Amino acid sequence: MTRTAAVRAALAVGALFIATGCTRLVEEEPTPTPLPTPAESTKPIFTVKRGNLxxxxxxxxxxxxxxxxxxxxxxxxxxxxxxxxxxxxxxxxxxxxxxxxxSLATQIAQAKINLEVADLGLKRALEKANATDPSVKSASARVSQAEAGRAQASAALQKVRAGATTADVYAAEAAVAAAQAALDKAIADRNRVIAPKSADDVAAARATLDKARAAVAKAQSDYDRIAQRPDAASSAQALALQQATADLQAAQARYNLATAAPRAEDAAAVERSVESARATLQSMLARHEQVKAGALPADLANAEAGLKVAEANLEAARADLDSKIIAAGLSTANFDVQIAQKQVELARVSLKTLEEQLADSQLxxxxxxxxxxxxxxxxxxxxxxxxxxxxxxxxxxxxxxxxxxxxxxxxxxxxxxxxxxxxxxxxxxxxxxxxxxxxxxxxxxxxxxxxxxxxxxxxxxxxxxxxxxxxxxxxRRDDVLIVPNAGVRRFAGRKYVQIIGDNGRKREIDVETGIVTDQETEIIKGVREGYRVVSQ
Incomplete structure (x- = not known):
């Protein structure tokens, strides 16, 4: 092929390509996707019913x-x-x-020494006052007694205010449990005594008795066959007869017990045991409730009144001591005694505070x-x-x-x-x-x-x-209106249900609910049995 022919062929192919690219292709119209038909609501519908919750x-x-x-x-x-x-x-x-x-232990030891020193100082001051007038000694003793009475009344008031300890509550609970166990045992014992024996028990006792009689008869027969022998008394047959006789006696006793009516005195005794156990349980329950509730207002009032009386007695005893000292011309000695008393009180309070700190640091x-x-x-x-x-x-x-x-x-x-x-x-x-x-x-x-x-x-x-x-x-609620939990709706503090009326239309009704379980809710007010409720 000549060069000119090759160029012409190339131009012809190019022209054919251009013509093809410019030609518009015929396209098919796409098939439209059909729209889904809305499905009707399938929410469950519940019927209000009566039942137990x-x-x-x-x-x-x-x-x-x-x-x-x-x-x-x-x-x-x-x-x-x-x-x-x-x-x-x-x-x-x-x-x-x-x-x-x-250093708490060292501080306690020092506080004890300080209290002993204060006690010695008070004793010396009292001896100085008593050396002049014996009446001062008796008045001082009454002050000491009144101080002890006030301390005791104060401790009693603090105990009432503090209430029962955990140990007190545990002890009361244990007492209730023990009393309940004693009552259960007493009731079981009473039932065992007064309850008529079942036919099965009597039949079993009778069968055991018949078996024991048969065993004695056989053992007696075996023994009779060797009774003429010199060693009959120590033979195996003799021992077997003794054992069979003992078994018969035991079986007879069990049968008599199974068929005999309970004695009146036995029934009365077990009934008294039940009543005694029941009274003990009631007492323990009352004690437990009292411990849980704490001190009654009357107990607190009595403790406060006791402290006031003790304080009044102390003031009266101190006034009497002052008058005795003044009458004896011992005002200086009285001053010394009062100082010594305050030093003893201060030392005692200091020691008590430290000992409480030590007690709180130990279990x-x-x-x-x-x-x-x-x-x-x-x-x-x-x-x-x-x-x-x-x-x-x-x-x-x-x-x-x-x-x-x-x-x-x-x-x-x-x-x-x-x-x-x-x-x-x-x-x-x-x-x-x-x-x-x-x-x-x-x-x-x-x-x-x-x-x-x-x-x-x-x-x-x-x-x-x-x-x-x-x-x-x-x-527990019996014979109440019930709907599943899914039927109760809540919004902004409102509780209501959606029901379907006889005409098929839905409407909302406010309801008042009671107890609620994992699955169901009690309806106290708002709907009646048979209403159809739409689930949420």
Missing amino acids: IETVRGLGRVAASEEATMYFKQAGRLKRLYVEITQRVKKGDILAELETG IAPFEGLITSANGREGDALQAYAPIVVMANPSSILVSLEVSTQDLGKIALGQAAALSLDAFKGQTFQSKVIGLPNAASGPQPTSLARQVKFEFTPPGPVDLGALANVTITTQ
């Missing part, structure tokens, strides 16, 4: 000793020494832990028991009311549960509860509330301020600290 409080508790103490310091400080460890046994009065006190075991928790190392900085040691007396146990402040307001003594433990799988134990926090005991750890206790008698060994699922029945 049970409000409960649930939580995970632990097995604890009936007598348990959480020990803590009432003041912040640095831990000097922790004397105990977990599982260690301690006796009442043992020192468990103490804070660093610096003392309130009873004999076992250490279940011990926290802290020497030199640690401790906060006030932080639990350091927990000790327990494992001879008697219960279940303890820490609840929220909101749930605590729903719980009361005596409410029924159900317990279940991994240690006893498949078993549920019926229980009741036997202990609530004591708000009158003053500041305490948060765990104690929300601790609820339940009676528990395990069927076998169980470790302290074992977990227990607790369900408390706080309220």
